[in-house]
Structure formats: structure tokens, C-alpha cells
Amino acid sequence: MEKLNSNMAICLGIDGRCGLDQMAVLFTRNGLQAIGRKFYPTDFEEIDGADSYLSLEDSYSRVFELKGKKFYMAVCYDVFGIKKERLKNPGIDAILDLVHQFHPIGEDNSGDVLFAKHGFAGASKHWGCPIFGAAVFFNREIPKNWPTGVIWDCNKKNTRNWRYTDNPLTHYEEILIRGDENVLIRLFEV
Numbered sequence: 001m002e003k004l005n006s007n008m009a010i011c012l013g014i015d016g017r018c019g020l021d022q023m024a025v026l027f028t029r030n031g032l033q034a035i036g037r038k039f040y041p042t043d044f045e046e047i048d049g050a051d052s053y054l055s056l057e058d059s060y061s062r063v064f065e066l067k068g069k070k071f072y073m074a075v076c077y078d079v080f081g082i083k084k085e086r087l088k089n090p091g092i093d094a095i096l097d098l099v100h101q102f103h104p105i106g107e108d109n110s111g112d113v114l115f116a117k118h119g120f121a122g123a124s125k126h127w128g129c130p131i132f133g134a135a136v137f138f139n140r141e142i143p144k145n146w147p148t149g150v151i152w153d154c155n156k157k158n159t160r161n162w163r164y165t166d167n168p169l170t171h172y173e174e175i176l177i178r179g180d181e182n183v184l185i186r187l188f189e190v
Contacts (some may be wrong), residue, residue: 003187009033011073013098013134020048023057024073024098026064036062036073040081053078053087069093074123076100079131083122083159092129094190099135112137116147119131121167122159125152130169132188141182148186 010027026034037050050057062073072090074082074097081087082095097120102112112135124131130151137143149175151169153161169187 003029007067009064011096011098011134013075013100015100017048020046022047022049022075022100024062024075024096026073029110030114032060033072034064034073035060036063036075036078038075039076040078040085042077045077053081053085054090063090063092071096074098074131077119079119079123079133082143083118083126086126089129092127093133094129095123097123097131097133099133101136101138102140103138104140112143112146116150116164118159120147120150121152121162124150125154125159128152130188130190142184146184148184 006029007163008028012025012043013020013021014025015075024036026033037057038047038056039050039053039055041047041049043058054062064071064073069153070091070093072092072095074095076097079095079097099115101109102115104112120131120133130149134148145164147164147167149169149171150167152169154166157166169188171188173187177183
């Protein structure tokens with residue numbers, strides 16, 4: 001890590017203790033900089049969650065600053081909590097959401113479209129900032145129109161009526177790495 005560009009940060013999702021611990025961590029060349037524990041589980045999850053959306057974890061905040069912008073690390077379903085709990089934006093310029101997985105359509109945890117509409121678009125609408133998400137698509141192709149970055153600009157609409165084509169946020173570069181598992185990386189300006 002010490003050899004990395006000084007402006008680079010790596011954000012990772014970590015699950016531990018059979019899913020009881022669900023966290024986001026951020027590293028820079030100076031080491032660990034931020035930790036966020038999931039605060040808003042789904043109805044069927046039992047986790048050791050954070051007390052609030054701004055709780056510290058081992059004295060680390062989930063909010064970090066990079067190039068003069070403040071970022072908030074969300075763990076999967078936390079983005080639903082931002083909207084549903086009407087949480088106040090603590091001065092965040094962008095949200096980073098680390099989503100666990102989407103299974104093949106028709107199986108449990110296959111709702112990527114609903115996640116984008118109500119999770120990504122809902123959090124963006126509520127906090128008035130862009131959201132960028134990373135997700136794993138198990139045993140299925142990555143949907144070509146999957147919105148890895150979303151910004152809300154549909155004041156008149158409800159997220160129920162939001163469509164991918166309503167998203168004005170576009171990436172400036174896309175990198176697809178094909179192998180046993182495919183990786184799609186999209187680069188955005190914030």
C-alpha cells in the first residue's frame with residue numbers, strides 16, 4: 001500500500017463471523033482510515049450492527065475525506081435505511097455502497113432492479129448526492145445497464161417510477177475484465 005499513489009483509496013466490504021459482522025473499510029497508503037458497520041439490516045438478517053448511521057467503530061468513522069470531498073460508506077441495505085429512517089445528511093458529497101450479492105433472477109436476493117430504484121436512487125434523492133455501488137452478481141451476467149453510479153434529479157417522481165434512463169450520471173470510462181468471474185469497473189468524476 002505504501003507504494004500506491006497518494007490520492008488512491010481502496011474501499012472493501014468485509015463479512016465475518018458467518019455474516020454477524022458486515023463492515024466497510026477504507027485504506028490509503030497511510031493504512032486504515034475508515035470503518036463502517038452495517039446499521040440497517042434486512043428483516044431476515046441477524047447481525048451485530050452499529051447503533052446508528054454515524055456510530056464509530058474502534059474510534060474510526062465511516063465518513064472519510066478525499067480530494068476535498070466527504071464520502072459515506074454504506075454496507076448493502078444501509079442505503080434503504082438512509083431513506084426509510086429519514087436520516088439527516090451529515091455533509092456528505094457522495095455515498096459508496098458495498099452490496100453483497102445478486103443471485104440469478106427468480107432466486108432469493110435477485111432484486112437488483114429494486115435495489116437500484118429504492119436503495120441507490122432513494123438514498124441519492126434523500127441526501128441530494130450521488131451514490132456509487134459495488135455488487136457481486138452470482139451465476140449471472142452483470143446487467144449491461146446496471147447503474148453503478150446514480151444521482152437523483154427527478155423531483156416530481158417517486159422511486160417506484162424511477163427508471164435507469166432517468167439517471168443522468170454517466171461514467172467516463174468502463175473496463176471489463178473477463179475470466180472465471182467477470183469484473184466491470186466504471187470510472188466517474190465526483
